[in-house]
Amino acid sequence: MTTEDLIKPSESTHAFTGLSGQNQLNPLFCREGESSDFPLNTLPQGESLPETAYQVVHDEAMLDGNSRLNLATFVGTWMDEKAQRIYAESADKNMVDKDEYPQTAAIETRCWLMLANLWHAPDANNAIGTSTIGSSEACMLGGLALKRRWQLARRAKGLSTEKPNLILSSAVQVCWEKFCNYWDVEPRYVPITDEHKVLDGHDLDKYVDENTIGVVAIMGVTYTGMYEPVAAIAAALDRIQADTGFDIPIHVDGASGGMIAPFLQPDLRWDFRVERVASISTSAHKYGLVYPGLGWVIWRTVDDLPKELVFDVTYLGGHMPSFALNFSRPGAQVLLQYYLFLRLGFDGYYRVQKASQDVAVYLATEIGKMPAFDLWNDGTDIPVFAWQLSKGYTQNWNLYHLSERLRLKGWLIPAYPMPDNLSDITVQRIVVRNGLSRNLAESLMLDIREAVDYLDRLESPMPTEGLVGGFTH
Ligand SMILES: Cc1ncc(COP(=O)(O)O)c(C=O)c1O
Numbered sequence: 001m002t003t004e005d006l007i008k009p010s011e012s013t014h015a016f017t018g019l020s021g022q023n024q025l026n027p028l029f030c031r032e033g034e035s036s037d038f039p040l041n042t043l044p045q046g047e048s049l050p051e052t053a054y055q056v057v058h059d060e061a062m063l064d065g066n067s068r069l070n071l072a073t074f075v076g077t078w079m080d081e082k083a084q085r086i087y088a089e090s091a092d093k094n095m096v097d098k099d100e101y102p103q104t105a106a107i108e109t110r111c112w113l114m115l116a117n118l119w120h121a122p123d124a125n126n127a128i129g130t131s132t133i134g135s136s137e138a139c140m141l142g143g144l145a146l147k148r149r150w151q152l153a154r155r156a157k158g159l160s161t162e163k164p165n166l167i168l169s170s171a172v173q174v175c176w177e178k179f180c181n182y183w184d185v186e187p188r189y190v191p192i193t194d195e196h197k198v199l200d201g202h203d204l205d206k207y208v209d210e211n212t213i214g215v216v217a218i219m220g221v222t223y224t225g226m227y228e229p230v231a232a233i234a235a236a237l238d239r240i241q242a243d244t245g246f247d248i249p250i251h252v253d254g255a256s257g258g259m260i261a262p263f264l265q266p267d268l269r270w271d272f273r274v275e276r277v278a279s280i281s282t283s284a285h286k287y288g289l290v291y292p293g294l295g296w297v298i299w300r301t302v303d304d305l306p307k308e309l310v311f312d313v314t315y316l317g318g319h320m321p322s323f324a325l326n327f328s329r330p331g332a333q334v335l336l337q338y339y340l341f342l343r344l345g346f347d348g349y350y351r352v353q354k355a356s357q358d359v360a361v362y363l364a365t366e367i368g369k370m371p372a373f374d375l376w377n378d379g380t381d382i383p384v385f386a387w388q389l390s391k392g393y394t395q396n397w398n399l400y401h402l403s404e405r406l407r408l409k410g411w412l413i414p415a416y417p418m419p420d421n422l423s424d425i426t427v428q429r430i431v432v433r434n435g436l437s438r439n440l441a442e443s444l445m446l447d448i449r450e451a452v453d454y455l456d457r458l459e460s461p462m463p464t465e466g467l468v469g470g471f472t473h
Contacts, residue, residue, distance in 0.1 A: 029055075031049065031051070031052045031055075032048075032052070033048050033049075033052040033053070033056060034052060034055060034056065038056060065410070065412070066410055068435055068436075068440075069410045069411050069412060070412040071411060071412060071413050071430045071431055071432070071436070071444075072412045072413065072414045072429070072431065073412075073431060073433075074222075074255070074256055074283070074286040074287075074384075074431050074433070075283070075285050075286060075292050076285050076286065076288075076289050076290055076291055076292070076433065076434070077433065077435065078434065078435045079289070079290070079291055079336065082339065082343070083291075083336055083339055083340070086332070086335050086336060086339050087291065087332050087336060090104075090331060090332040090335050091330070091332055093330065093331030093332055093335070094328050094329070094330070094331060095108070095131065095328075095329050095330060095331040095334060096313075096320075096322065096324075096326075096327050096328050096329065097328075098320040099320070101331055104331040104334055104335060105320070107334060107335060107338045108130075108131050108331075108334045110338065111131070111296070111334060111337050111338055111341065112129030112130065112131065112296055112298055113125075113127075113129075114341055115129065115258075115282070115296055115298055116129060116272075116298050118262045119258070119262065119271040119272050119280055119298065120271050120272045120273045121272045121298065121300060122272060122300070122301075123301075126301050126302060127272075127298055127299060127300060127301060127302070128298070128299050128301075128302045128304075128305050129296060129297060129298035129299065130296070130297060130323055130324065131284075131294060131295070131296055131333075131334050131337075132281075132294070132295040132296065132297060132324065132325075133293045133294070133295065133325075133326055133329050134283055134285060134292065134293045134294065134295040135173075135175065135253070135255040135281055135282065135283040135286075135295045136173075136175035136178070136295075137295060137324070137325050137326065138281035138282070138283075138295040138296060138297035139173075139175045139176060139179060139216075139251070139253055139255075139281050139297075140175070140178075140179050140182075140183075140325060141281075141297050141323060141324070141325070142251040142253075142279040142280075142281050142297050143166065143176070143179040143180075143183065143185070143213075143214075143216075143251065144183065144309060145278070145279060145299065145304065145305050145306060145309060146166070146213040146214035146249060146251060146278070146279075147164055147183060147185060147213050148306040148308060148309055149213075149249070149278075149304070149306055150164060150211075150212075150213040150214075151164070152306060152308075159210075163186065163211045164184075164185045164186065164211055164212075164213045165185060165186040165187070165188050165209070165211050165212050165213065166179075166180060166185050166186070166187055166188065166212070166213055166214055166215075166216065167188050167190065167199075167204065167207050167208060167212060167214070167215040167216070167248075168187055168188065168189055168190070168199070168215075168216045169189065169190055169192055169198060169199035169216075169218060169221065169228065170189040170190065170191045170192050170419040170420050170421060171192050171198070171218075171221050171222070171223045171224070171418070171419045172189075172216060172218065172222075172253070173218075173222045173253070173255065176216060176253070185213065186211075188207045188212075189420070190203070190204070190207060191419075191420060191421035191422075192418070192419065192421065192422060193421060193422065194422070197224070197226060197376075197377075198218075198221055198226050198227070198228045198229070199215075199217065199218070199228045199233065200228065200229050200232055200233065201229070201232045201233045201235065201236030201237075202236075204233070204236045204237065204240060205236075205239075205240050205243070208237075208240055208244075208246060208248060209246070210246060212246065212248050213248075214248060214249045214250060214251055214278070215233060215237065215248060215249075215250050215251075216250075216251050216252075216253055217229075217230045217233050217250050217251075217252050217253070217270075218252075218253045218255075218257075219252055219253065219254040219255075219256070219257025219258060219260075219261055219270055219382075220254070220255060220256035220257035220260065220381060220382040220384065222255075223386065223416075223418060223419065223427070223429070224376050224377050224384070224385070224386045224427070224429065225256070225377060225379065225381055225382045225383070225384025225385055225386070225429070225431075226377050226381050227257055227261070227268070227270065227381040227382075229270075230250065230252055230269070230270040230271075230274050230277065231269045231270065231274050233250060234250060234274045234275070234276040234277070237250070237276055238276070248276075249276060249277075249278035249279075249304075250274070250276045250277045250278065251277075251278060251279045251280070251281070252270060252271065252277055252279070252280045252281070253281055254270075254271075254280050254281060254282045255281065255282060255283045255286060255295075256282075256283070256286045256287050256382045256384070257270070257287075257381065257382050258280060258281070258282030258283075258287075258296075259282055259283075259284075259286065259287035259288045259289075259349070259353075260287050260353050260357075260381075260382045260383070262349075263346070263349050263350040263353045263354070264350070264353050264354060264357055265381075272300050277300065278299060278300055278304045279297060279298065279299045279300065279304060279305075280297070280298055281295060281296065281297040281298075282295060282296050283295045284296060284333065284337050285333070287353060287356075287382070287433075288337060288340070289340055289344075289349075289352065289434060290333050290336045290337050290340060291333065291336060292333075293329075293330075293333065294333035294334065294336075294337060305323065309323055310322070310323045311323070352434050353383070355434070356383040356432045356433060356434055356436070357379065357380065357383045357432075358438070359383065359432045359436055359437070359438055359441045360379030360380075360383035360384065360385055360430070360432040361378060361379050361380060361383075362438065362441060363379070363385070363430055363432065363441055363444070363445065364377075364378045364379040364385040364387075365378075366445050367387055367445075367448065368387070370448075370449070370452065371390060371393070372389060372390060372393050372394070372452055372456075373387045373388070373389065373390060374387060374388050374389075374390050374391075375387045376388060376427055379432065383431075383432040383433075384429065384430065384431045384432065385429070385430060386427040386428060386429040386430075387427060387428055388425055388426060388427050388428075389426070394455075394456070395461055396455065396456075396458040396459075396460065396461045396462060397455040397458060397461070397462045398415075398426060398462075398464070399415035399426050399427070399428040400415045400426070400464075401455060401462045402415070402428065402448075402451055402452065402455065403415045403428060405451035405454065405455065406447060406448065406451055409447045409451075411444060411447060413428060413429070413430055414428065414429060415427070415428040416429075
C-alpha cells in the first residue's frame, strides 16, 4: 500500500465505517473511535481500523494501574524480553492438542518431572503430574484425587461414601471452599488463633474421622505468608492412625511456597520427603515467575491418582491422557516455564527468591520498628508478611485509611480482616515479588512513614463509612 492509498479514503472504508482518509492519518488522537465514543455494551455495527481499536484497548488497559506497584498480588507481573518473544511466538498453541503440539506436550512432561525431582518424589518416573491453569485448578484436581481414593477404599470394604470431609485451616484460600462446595465435600475448618497462627496438627483428632478424605497443608498461607508445618501435621496423623487405623493423606497447597521452599529452606521437610504427602500443587504464575495462568500438580506415585479420573482423549488422530477441568488452554505458559527453568536453573531461582526475601525482611524490620505497628510475621517463610495496628495506638485511623493514603502514591497494599475466630483483627499485607527492588522498597518506606505522620496529625477520627475492605483471598 502506498502513502497515497493511506491518505485517499477507499470505498470500502467509507461503506463500513464512515472513516475518512484524514482520520486514518490520525496525527493527534482524532480518528473516529478516539475522538468519539465506542459503544460500551453493544457490539459496534461496523469495523474499525486496527490502529484505532488497538489505541482504544491500550488506553483503557492503562487505567488498570501499575502492576509493579501492586503489592497485593502474588501473581507475576514481569518477564524478560526473551520470554516476551517466546510468548508472542507461541500464543497460538493449545495445550490440550498434544497431537498438533507434541513438543509442547513433551516440554510439559519435562517441567513436571523437574518439579517432581525438586520436591523429592521418591521415584520421579513413577510420579505423575500435569500443568493446570493455576493453583485453583491444581488444588481441585488434588482434592478430587483424594476424594476418589477414599471412595474406592470405602466401596472396597462395602462402606458408605456419602459424607466425605476435608480438614483445612480456617485461613485456606477460597479455591478450597469452592472445591468443597462444588464437589460436595464437608469442609472442617481448624480455626487459627493467636496461639496457633497456622494449622499445626494440634487437636487434629477432634476433626478427623473415617470419612476424612485428607488434610490440606498450606505452604505460604495467603493471609500472612506463613508456612504450615507439614511434618508436624503428618506426625499428628501418624498418631491418629496408630490409635484409630485411619490412614489420612496430605495434599500440600504450595501455591507460593512450592517455588520458594526448595530454594530458600532446602532442609525444611514439607514435600514428598514426608511420606504422608500424596500430592503437591503450585502456581507457576506466582513464585514460578511465569505470566498468568499456569499451575502444576504432582502426585507422589501413579497409584495416588486413581485411573478412573484420567480420560483418554482421542484428538486429531492421536491419543492423550487428560486429567483437567478445562479442555483447551494456552500452551505458551508451559514454554515460558521451561524457558525459566533453563534460563535460571537452581542457582538463578535461589538468587531471585533470596533477593525478594531480603527486601521482605528489610520492609518487615522497618515496619516492625514503627510504634504504630505490630508485625504478624517477618517475611522469612515466603517473602510475604502482615502487620496489625498496635493495641491502643490510635482511635483516629485504621489500616484501611493507611491503605487509602498509600493508594494516592500508586501503592496497592490491602488491609483486610483475618478469618473467622480472629475476624476482629485487621491486618495489612505486603507481597514482595521479583521486581520490587531495594530502591523501590526504600521509596515505599518513605511513603508509609509520610502517610502515618499525616494520619497521626489528625485531631479527630477519620470517617469509617464507605471504607473499602473487600479484599478477597
Ligand atoms: C495458598 C493458595 N492456594 C491457592 C491459591 C489460588 O491460586 P491461583 O490464583 O493460581 O488459582 C492461592 C492464591 O493466592 C493461594 O495463596
